[in-house]
Amino acid sequence: xxKDTDTATRSAGVSIGIDTGxxxxxxxxxxxDRVLTLKVPSTPDDLSNGILDGIARIVAIAGLxxxxxxxxxxxxxxxxxxxxxxxESNIGLITTEGFRDVLEIRRASRKPEVYNIHWRPPKALVxxxxxxxxxxxxxxxxxxxTPLDEEATRSALGEFQRQGVQSVAVCLLHSYANPAxxxxxxxxxxxxxxxxxxxxxxxxxxxFREFERTSTTCVSALIRRPITRHLSGLAQALAGNGVGATPxxxxxxxxxxxxxxxxxxxxxxxHSGPMGGIVGATALAGACGIDRIxxxxxxxxxxxxxxxxxxxxxxxxxxxxGQHPLLLPTLDLVTIGAGGGSIAWIDGGLGMRVGPRSAGSxxxxxxxxxxxxxxxxxxxxxxxxxxxxxxxxxxxxRLSPGLAADAIQTKLAAPLGISREEAALGIxxxxxxxxxxxxxxxxxxxxxxxxxxxxxxxxxxxxxxAAALADALSIRSVLIPPAPGxxxxxxxxxADVRHDLTRTxxxxxxxxxxxxxxxxxxxxLAEGEAALAADLVAPDASQFQLGVDLRYQGQxxxxxxxxxxxxxxxxxxxxxxxxxxxxxxxxxxxxxxxxQLVRVRVTAVGRNAHAVWPRASMAHGTASPVASRRVLMAxxxxxxxxxxxxMELGPGHEIAGPAxxxxxxxTLYAPPGWHARFDEQMNARMVREVAEEPVQDIxxxxxxxxxxx
Numbered sequence: 001x002x003k004d005t006d007t008a009t010r011s012a013g014v015s016i017g018i019d020t021g022x023x024x025x026x027x028x029x030x031x032x033d034r035v036l037t038l039k040v041p042s043t044p045d046d047l048s049n050g051i052l053d054g055i056a057r058i059v060a061i062a063g064l065x066x067x068x069x070x071x072x073x074x075x076x077x078x079x080x081x082x083x084x085x086x087x088e089s090n091i092g093l094i095t096t097e098g099f100r101d102v103l104e105i106r107r108a109s110r111k112p113e114v115y116n117i118h119w120r121p122p123k124a125l126v127x128x129x130x131x132x133x134x135x136x137x138x139x140x141x142x143x144x145x146t147p148l149d150e151e152a153t154r155s156a157l158g159e160f161q162r163q164g165v166q167s168v169a170v171c172l173l174h175s176y177a178n179p180a181x182x183x184x185x186x187x188x189x190x191x192x193x194x195x196x197x198x199x200x201x202x203x204x205x206x207x208f209r210e211f212e213r214t215s216t217t218c219v220s221a222l223i224r225r226p227i228t229r230h231l232s233g234l235a236q237a238l239a240g241n242g243v244g245a246t247p248x249x250x251x252x253x254x255x256x257x258x259x260x261x262x263x264x265x266x267x268x269x270x271h272s273g274p275m276g277g278i279v280g281a282t283a284l285a286g287a288c289g290i291d292r293i294x295x296x297x298x299x300x301x302x303x304x305x306x307x308x309x310x311x312x313x314x315x316x317x318x319x320x321x322g323q324h325p326l327l328l329p330t331l332d333l334v335t336i337g338a339g340g341g342s343i344a345w346i347d348g349g350l351g352m353r354v355g356p357r358s359a360g361s362x363x364x365x366x367x368x369x370x371x372x373x374x375x376x377x378x379x380x381x382x383x384x385x386x387x388x389x390x391x392x393x394x395x396x397x398r399l400s401p402g403l404a405a406d407a408i409q410t411k412l413a414a415p416l417g418i419s420r421e422e423a424a425l426g427i428x429x430x431x432x433x434x435x436x437x438x439x440x441x442x443x444x445x446x447x448x449x450x451x452x453x454x455x456x457x458x459x460x461x462x463x464x465x466a467a468a469l470a471d472a473l474s475i476r477s478v479l480i481p482p483a484p485g486x487x488x489x490x491x492x493x494x495a496d497v498r499h500d501l502t503r504t505x506x507x508x509x510x511x512x513x514x515x516x517x518x519x520x521x522x523x524x525l526a527e528g529e530a531a532l533a534a535d536l537v538a539p540d541a542s543q544f545q546l547g548v549d550l551r552y553q554g555q556x557x558x559x560x561x562x563x564x565x566x567x568x569x570x571x572x573x574x575x576x577x578x579x580x581x582x583x584x585x586x587x588x589x590x591x592x593x594x595x596q597l598v599r600v601r602v603t604a605v606g607r608n609a610h611a612v613w614p615r616a617s618m619a620h621g622t623a624s625p626v627a628s629r630r631v632l633m634a635x636x637x638x639x640x641x642x643x644x645x646x647m648e649l650g651p652g653h654e655i656a657g658p659a660x661x662x663x664x665x666x667t668l669y670a671p672p673g674w675h676a677r678f679d680e681q682m683n684a685r686m687v688r689e690v691a692e693e694p695v696q697d698i699x700x701x702x703x704x705x706x707x708x709x
Contacts, residue, residue: 013070015611016058017492018051019276020076023300023341023361024393024460025050026665028489029058030611036062037486039393039460039665042361047078048234052241066242073492075250077273077301078230079266082223084322091221092165093126094156094185095214096173097133102214104128122323125218130165132156134185140208140506142178153185157193169221171201171214176504179206199224204267205327207599208504212318212327219324220267227266231259246536248497250275252330254313255498255605258535270321271330273488274304278313278331280491281456283610284481286311288683293479294439294453296469297488298462300341300378301358305438306333307448317549317560329500334441338434340378340461341365344408344427346415352423354430366407367399375411377461379404380427383420385631386464386660386669388643394664421632432465436472454479458487463668467657467686468634471671480676480684482613482646485665490611497606499531502599508553509575509595511568518566520600521546528604537606547601550578553594559585560601613681619650631658634671651680656689 014031020042029036038058043050051074059066095102103124113119124131134153137146160168168189175182179202186198199221201213235247248256252271262269277297285293291311297304307314314332318325337356341364344354354377359365363372365379367389381387382404389399405420412423443450454477457466466478481487501524507513525544532542546566551558559581561574575595583589625642633639641658654677655661657670661684668684670676676686 014059014062014064014068015071015073015493016055016069017073017276017489017611018054018075019273019486019488019492020047020051020074020078021273021299021301022077022081022358023339023364024485024665025054026486026489027054027058028483028486028493028611029062030490030493031068032062032064033614034062035483035490035611035614037483037489037665039396039485044360044362047076047230048237051234052237055238055241055243067244069243070245071248071493072238072243072245073248073250073256073495074234075272075276075488075492076269079223079227079269079272080321082226083219083270083324090130090165090167091126091218092130092132092160092163092168093214093218093221094132094134094153094168094170094172096137097135099173099210100128100131100133102210103131103218106211125215125222125324126169130160130163132159136172136181138172138174138178138181140174140177142174144178144180148181148184150184150188153188154192157189157196160196161193166195167197167199167221167225169199169201169214169217171210171217173210174208175200175202176206176208176213179203197221197224204265206503207327208506209327212325215325216267216327219270219321219326220265223266223269224263227269228263231263235259248535250279250492250495251498252319252326252328253315253498253500254279254331254495256492256495256608257497257499257531261531261534267326268328270326270328271319271333274306274333274335275331276491276495277304277458277488278306278308278333278491279495280487280489281458281481282308282311282313283491283494284487284613284683285454285456285479287612287681288479288679288685290454290479292453293456294443294450294475296435296439296455296457296459296462296466298435298457298459298465299339300460301337301339301360302335302356303338303435303438303459303462304333304335305435305442306331307442307446307453309448329502332442334438336434336438338377338431338438340376340381342377342431343374344376344380344412344423344430345374346412350416352412352416352426352430354427355434365404367401367404368397369400369403373407373411375404375407375423375427377427377431379407380424381461381464381667383408383424383632384428385629385638385641387667388629388660388662391662421636425632425634425636428465428468432468432472435465435469439469439473450475456481458484458666460485460666463661463663463666463684465669467669467671467674470686470688476688478674478684478686480668480686482682483665484663484668490613493611496608497532497535497537499528499535499604501527501531501602501604505597505600507597509550509571509597511571513597514566514568514571517548517571517597517600521566521602524600524602525604528602532604532606535606541607543605543607545603545605547603548574548597549599549601550574551596551598552582552590553596555596558598613683615680616651616682618652618680619678623649623653623655625659629660631660633658646682649678649682651678651682653678 135149342355365376657674661668
């Protein structure tokens with residue numbers, strides 16, 4: 001971060017970032033030349049209660065009141081949970097006659113259950129009796145083939161009224177090319193049944209691929225009412241408590257938008273929670289001069305893994321939430337059920353398993369003493385001595401080692417005929433193996449060598465396991481943030497306003513395409529300008545990026561390329577760039593085949609002043625532990641390990657493993673052979689103390705030091 005950015009952040013007043021997870025709500029306050037962090041329990045019955053409690057406490061710690069908050073950015077797992085749990089599934093669908101079962105048919109793919117003979121396709125998001133059709137037809141060019149049957153439309157809406165359906169998705173064939181029929185259905189609904197809320201596919205996603213487009217629109221209809229209630233209620237509660245700042249929320253694309261804009265496209269809020277961590281880790285690593293990282297965000301419920309190359313998080317145009325695809329841009333990540341609250345259990349074959357079920361915040365792990373009796377990853381970390389029962393969340397919660405030991409003994413050790421030590425180490429080894437596999441998914445399986453990356457570990461539990469994961473993958477560099485338990489919340493204050501706008505436009509690339517492409521770019525740029533203005537972005541802070549998706553004619557997959565302008569010359573250059581990119585990605589090019597345009601993209605960005613971690617003066621002397629604790633080593637032996645408190649350390653201090661560093665919201669475990677040094681921002685830079693060996697090429701793996709697509 002530059003000095004100018006730091007000055008802009010301070011002059012902007014007090015900023016608060018809040019990340020609400022399934023177990024804890026993390027807060028960061030930036031202002032008055034300091035950064036304060038706090039963790040409070042999440043309140044599942046009403047997330048606003050935990051949020052308001054956290055704000056009141058952190059501004060009190062800062063010696064301020066609510067009115068001092070001039071910027072508020074929020075992230076939550078609420079949308080993802082609503083989609084996965086389908087807790088409000090009484091929604092309807094209006095589609096073109098003959099396409100009633102698109103949601104049921106899905107894609108002809110059984111991934112990841114290819115070899116499971118008991119596999120059954122997932123249940124459709126909308127039951128068949130609530131999927132109604134109307135006679136109408138547009139062709140792929142947007143020309144009317146069959147006019148809309150308005151009487152059938154009124155009949156379908158009347159049926160939804162009789163069924164008590166209040167949210168309806170409308171997804172007509174080829175409406176991405178011409179939304180006229182969908183807009184007319186909305187007009188009829190407004191006149192005849194205004195109590196029914198419609199989600200139009202032409203408003204949600206203007207792209208082809210009928211199943212994914214229908215799924216995305218239905219997901220939007222599913223969560224629209226509850227997320228609107230939540231955001232509206234939270235905004236009112238914030239204002240009622242004196243917070244005058246316009247509230248913003250993190251979206252899946254790694255950018256933020258106002259609550260009002262977010263409620264219009266609720267499906268874009270899926271993955272909201274983990275994105276703050278990716279953005280925050282990217283900003284932190286950039287400040288450290290590191291542009292190739294693998295992020296590990298391990299919280300109480302899950303672990304999220306992502307890869308950042310060249311200082312930019314990877315973006316994907318399609319993601320999955322539960323069993324439902326979303327055709328919206330999101331930062332690329334892999335989520336697995338391996339968090340601190342993940343429950344260890346025994347399957348029918350007497351094998352130990354960990355996750356994906358979590359104890360959550362209530363009742364929580366057995367050691368929380370809130371009625372939970374199942375052993376979790378947190379219980380294993382406490383039993384092995386890696387966690388301090390008296391200093392969990394800086395002493396805000398006392399843990400019970402006895403209850404943790406009893407749960408491990410009763411549920412695992414005794415049934416399996418092993419010791420508690422073996423059971424506890426087994427829990428940790430299984431959870432870590434899940435995370436290793438997730439890291440392989442974002443690196444090795446994409447032809448990238450994880451040894452070329454730095455592992456950035458954060459979340460309440462990430463630093464406990466970072467070194468073990470690095471060892472398993474031969475990663476030699478690990479970066480632990482100054483407040484690892486709150487990096488996701490800090491990342492919210494490092495995010496820009498962002499809107500990704502797309503249109504499907506299928507045509508061969510040539511001089512006859514130039515005018516159509518220019519018109520489409522102009523339309524998207526106008527929409528982007530309007531979106532940024534609605535999110536209070538000043539014109540001089542607005543930036544726009546142009547892009548297209550191309551393929552060879554007849555292909556089903558496409559590649560994305562950026563553009564700076566659109567004319568005949570740039571289109572000719574675009575074709576040559578596509579040939580080169582296709583060869584670098586797939587190993588060949590087909591210059592005799594026509595190159596086809598598939599999508600047009602405009603990214604509208606409103607630049608924000610990014611929060612920065614404060615810098616401190618170099619420490620004098622050597623680091624001194626505050627205590628020592630018996631810790632169970634991976635070998636099965638107990639050893640006395642020095643314990644440090646991060647508040648007692650300073651830039652330049654070094655520690656050698658085995659050692660523990662306790663943070664207010666997390667704990668760092670450095671196993672034997674690992675060494676950590678704290679830099680001027682109090683990042684712990686960990687390296688493996690081994691003799692340097694030459695990196696050997698592995699077949700199928702590309703080193704990022706070489707040119708990659």
